[in-house]
Amino acid sequence: MSNLKRLPSKGMLLYFAICTLAMVWPGALIANRIDPIIMGLPFFIFWYVAWVFVMFIGLIITYRQEGQEATDDE
Amino acid sequence: MSDSILITAMTVGYLGIVLLVGLRARQGQSSSLEGYVAGGRHMGLLVLFFILGAEVFSAFAFLGAPGWAYSKGAPAIYIVAYLTLAVIVWWLIAPHISRLGRLHGFLTQAEFLSACYPTPRNVLGLVIGVISVLAMIPYLTIQIAGAGMLFEAATSGMIPFWLGSLLACGVVAAYVYASGLQGIGWTNLLQGLMMVVIAWALGLTTAEQFFGGVGEMFQQIKSEAPEYLTMPGAGGMGWGAFSTAILVSALGCVMWPHIFMKFYSARSERTLKRVFILYPLYSYLLVPLLIIGFAGVVLLKDTPLDSPDKVLLTIVVELADLPAWVIGLALSGALAAAMSTAANLAHTSATILVRDIAQFHPTLRDWPEQKALSFTRYGVVAISLAAYLLALANPGSLVSLLLGAYGIIVQLLPMLLGALFWRRASQTAAFIGLTVGSVVTLYLQFGGTAPFDWHPGFCGLVVNTALFVAISLVRKGSGSRSPVESLSTSV
Numbered sequence: 001m002s003n004l005k006r007l008p009s010k011g012m013l014l015y016f017a018i019c020t021l022a023m024v025w026p027g028a029l030i031a032n033r034i035d036p037i038i039m040g041l042p043f044f045i046f047w048y049v050a051w052v053f054v055m056f057i058g059l060i061i062t063y064r065q066e067g068q069e070a071t072d073d074e
Numbered sequence: 075m076s077d078s079i080l081i082t083a084m085t086v087g088y089l090g091i092v093l094l095v096g097l098r099a100r101q102g103q104s105s106s107l108e109g110y111v112a113g114g115r116h117m118g119l120l121v122l123f124f125i126l127g128a129e130v131f132s133a134f135a136f137l138g139a140p141g142w143a144y145s146k147g148a149p150a151i152y153i154v155a156y157l158t159l160a161v162i163v164w165w166l167i168a169p170h171i172s173r174l175g176r177l178h179g180f181l182t183q184a185e186f187l188s189a190c191y192p193t194p195r196n197v198l199g200l201v202i203g204v205i206s207v208l209a210m211i212p213y214l215t216i217q218i219a220g221a222g223m224l225f226e227a228a229t230s231g232m233i234p235f236w237l238g239s240l241l242a243c244g245v246v247a248a249y250v251y252a253s254g255l256q257g258i259g260w261t262n263l264l265q266g267l268m269m270v271v272i273a274w275a276l277g278l279t280t281a282e283q284f285f286g287g288v289g290e291m292f293q294q295i296k297s298e299a300p301e302y303l304t305m306p307g308a309g310g311m312g313w314g315a316f317s318t319a320i321l322v323s324a325l326g327c328v329m330w331p332h333i334f335m336k337f338y339s340a341r342s343e344r345t346l347k348r349v350f351i352l353y354p355l356y357s358y359l360l361v362p363l364l365i366i367g368f369a370g371v372v373l374l375k376d377t378p379l380d381s382p383d384k385v386l387l388t389i390v391v392e393l394a395d396l397p398a399w400v401i402g403l404a405l406s407g408a409l410a411a412a413m414s415t416a417a418n419l420a421h422t423s424a425t426i427l428v429r430d431i432a433q434f435h436p437t438l439r440d441w442p443e444q445k446a447l448s449f450t451r452y453g454v455v456a457i458s459l460a461a462y463l464l465a466l467a468n469p470g471s472l473v474s475l476l477l478g479a480y481g482i483i484v485q486l487l488p489m490l491l492g493a494l495f496w497r498r499a500s501q502t503a504a505f506i507g508l509t510v511g512s513v514v515t516l517y518l519q520f521g522g523t524a525p526f527d528w529h530p531g532f533c534g535l536v537v538n539t540a541l542f543v544a545i546s547l548v549r550k551g552s553g554s555r556s557p558v559e560s561l562s563t564s565v
Contacts, residue, residue, distance in 0.1 A: 007166065016162045023155040024317035034296050034303045040281075040288035041361075042296070042303040048151045049361060052158045052354045059161065059351040066347070 012062045019055050023048065077398040078232040084402030085225070085409065089245050092413070095264055096249025096257040103256050107447045110254035111181050111425050112339040121259040122340055123349045127356045128262035128414030129332055130157060131269060132213075133220030136408040139360055141382035143367025144374070146309040147302030150364055152320050157357040159324035161350050167328055168337040168346050170494050174558065175338035183334045184430040187486060190493035190557040191501045196434050202486065203430025206331045209479035210423045211461055212472045217416040218243045219465040221409055227387045228405040239465050242409060246417045247458035250424075251451050255339060258417045265410035270359055272407030276390060277362020280369050283394055288365060295371055302371050318532035326484035326531060332422035366390070420461070424453030474520070481519055484531050485511040488539045492546070493557040501557075503545035511538025 007013070021027035031047035038046045103109055117125070142150035171186065180186050184206070188199035218239045225238025233241075249257040278288070285291035295302055302308050305316065328334060340346040363386065370385040373393060379385060390396065390404050428449045433439055441449075464472065485508050492499030515534030518524045524533050 020159055020162070020321075023159060024320050025313040028305075028317075029313070032304050034292075034300060037289055037292055037296075040292060042148075042292050044148050044304050045151055045361075045364075048154050049358070052154060052357055055158050055161065055354045056351065059165070059347075059354070062165070063347055063351055067344075 008062045009065055012058065012065065015058045015061075016055075019051060019058065022051050022054075077401075078229045080398045081402040081405060082229050082232055084399060085228070085405050086241070088406040088409070089241060092261050092264060092410075093245045093249060096245075096261045096417075097252050099249070099256040099260045100253040103253065105444075105447065107443050107450070108179075108181065109256075110447055110450065111421075112175075112335070113255040113259065115176055115339055116341050117255070117259060117336075117339040117345075118341055119345055119348050121263055122336065122345065123352055123356075124263040124266040125255075125259055125336055125418065126333065126349060126353065127266050127359075128258075128411075129330075129336070129418045130327070130415075131266075131356070131359060131411050132415035133217050133224075133408070133412035135269070135273075135360060135363055135411050136224075136386055137220055137383040140363050140367030140370070140386040141384075143364040144370035144379075144385040145382035146311060147307035147368070147371070148304050149307040149309070149311040149316050150367065152316055152323075154357045154360050154364075156320045156323035156327070157360075158354045159320065160327040161353050163325055163328045164337075164353075165347065165350050167490070167494065168340075168350070169343040170558070171334065171337040172340050172343055172346055174561070177562070181335070181338060182426055182429050183329075183331045183486075184426065186334075187490065187493070189561055191489065191504060196436055199430050200434040202483075203426050203434065205479050205482050206426050207423050207431065209476055209483055210331065210419050210426075211457065211464070212476035212479075214416055214419040214423065214457070214461040215464040215472060216476070217412045217419065218461050219468065221412045221416075222465060224387070224405055224408050224412070227384070228391055228401055230391075236466060239462060242413050242416070243458050243462045243465075246413050246420060247455055250417050250421050250454045250458075255421065258414075258421055261417065262414045265414040268407050268410040269414075272403055272410075273359050273362045276386075276404055276407075277365040279396070279400075280366050280389060280394060284369060284373060291365070291369060291372070295368060298375070299371055302368065308371075312527050314526040314528050318529035322484065322529045322532040322535060325487055325535065326480075329483050329487050329490070330480075331426060331483070332418045335422055335425070416461075420454050420458050423457045424450050427453045427457065477519055478516055481515040481531050481534065482512045485515060485534055485538050487535065488542045492542060495556060496546070497554060497556045497559075498546050499542075499557055500546040500549045503542050503549065506545055507538040507540075507542030510541055511535060514538075 028047070031044050033044065034042045036043055041049060104114065108114055139150060139153055174180065174186065178189065180189070184199040184202035187202060188196055191198060221242035222235040222239030225233045226235045249261060281288040281291045285294055292303065306312055337346060366386050366389055370389055373389060374385070379388060391401055428446060432449065433441060433446070488507055489504035492504060511534040514537050515530050518530035518533055524530055
């Protein structure tokens with residue numbers, strides 16, 4: 001029976017907390033404007049598109065970290 | 075008229091291909107219940123990725139999401155936000171669900187929770203099963219009705235609503251009946267690719283054709299209606315409502331039975347995590363669909379639509395100067411979104427109907443496997459038929475039933491987290507939290523006014539969690555093991 005404590009590292013939990021805050025109040029307040037228009041998108045929309053990518057990178061890092069520790073599945 | 079014939083022919087041809095792929099998936103499959111319901115717990119990265127994508131991207135992606143952008147503007151981005159954040163919750167929970175499911179043979183969500191919180195005669199399992207089905211049948215009905223509406227609009231009425239929804243529903247029921255989760259997997263892969271390609275093609279074409287590009291489109295909205303591009307949007311959605319809608323949807327997403335139960339089907343925990351890494355990218359599918367909705371802000375300024383959900387259809391079918399074959403493809407893509415979700419809902423509801431409701435009592439558990447499998451298959455047909463009839467009748471209370479039942483399902487999250495991670499989690503506390511949280515949610519949903527304009531489900535979760543934690547801490551003795559740990563040692 002593997003243990004149940006297998007959580008992402010503290011650093012990564014902080015990373016995901018920041019991602020969450022960036023997408024809701026109050027974090028998203030700083031992005032609430034139209035300019036600059038980036039990649040054709042108003043800044044508020046672009047903000048979310050960018051954070052999706054930040055999440056994606058964070059998940060890759062977490063996966064690699066966990067891969068070094070856990071070898072008990074698969 | 076000849077355009078309608080071409081569009082109809084293309085779409086029917088597309089449905090034929092989906093049906094063929096779905097039926098062929100049956101080959102080489104063992105005829106076990108676990109195979110039918112959970113793909114033998116052997117689903118790999120690619121198929122599972124598209125299944126989870128298909129489940130979340132429903133008819134809403136092509137109808138409701140552009141409708142939000144068109145009628146409200148910027149707040150529509152909440153969909154992208156919650157789909158991305160939902161992955162954090164999945165990452166923490168899903169590997170445990172997957173492992174414990176394999177260990178104890180769980181196939182449904184109710185089984186998992188009722189094993190962690192045992193009740194006399196499995197009452198908890200029955201209650202969860204009934205509420206799940208009450209949430210999923212209206213959801214399925216909305217997909218089938220969406221398919222009928224898409225057909226009717228894209229063929230200019232040549233295929234009427236009743237026939238369009240019957241075709242979509244019939245195809246789904248046929249391949250789910252025959253091939254179970256394998257059929258869903260391969261058709262969802264096909265439909266997922268269709269959706270992505272078509273959504274981007276339509277979004278970019280719309281912006282290009284009417285404005286000369288996406289950037290130019292937003293420049294024009296900025297000069298004509300800038301309120302659509304920032305919070306609180308044109309409909310005046312406040313930060314409280316926006317943020318809590320994102321949080322409750324991200325947290326609650328995992329509790330949808332058709333999503334939760336897919337975690338059982340993964341080949342391994344690492345496979346699940348690989349799916350989740352890629353998952354946020356799926357939400358980019360919404361960007362072009364939102365762009366079409368935003369285009370409507372300018373294009374339909376003088377003739378506003380009564381029903382914002384029709385904005386994509388109106389622009390693509392009526393305003394844009396697109397050849398008929400493109401409209402045929404667009405219709406197929408939108409149908410893909412509706413039908414791929416419908417297949418999962420029918421499959422999951424039938425499983426719950428048999429396993430959690432018909433077999434709820436412990437003495438009914440030992441049905442022979444083939445009997446349970448046959449009943450699950452009949453369940454798929456019965457539920458699809460019921461949803462089709464409901465789509466025709468279109469009772470006004472359908473959305474209320476969906477919101478109410480799903481509101482209660484979300485309230486199961488704190489007790490699930492408690493079961494997995496908290497040694498002091500007390501069963502009594504979990505039930506009190508669940509009950510009060512559900513009552514608060516239902517009251518705010520259908521009567522009261524939520525404080526700070528918060529989402530009713532979010533208020534319910536706050537009260538639920540507070541009670542669960544406080545009462546668990548007060549009760550002495552509970553605790554050297556979390557409910558899940560006790561479960562594992564009792565085997």
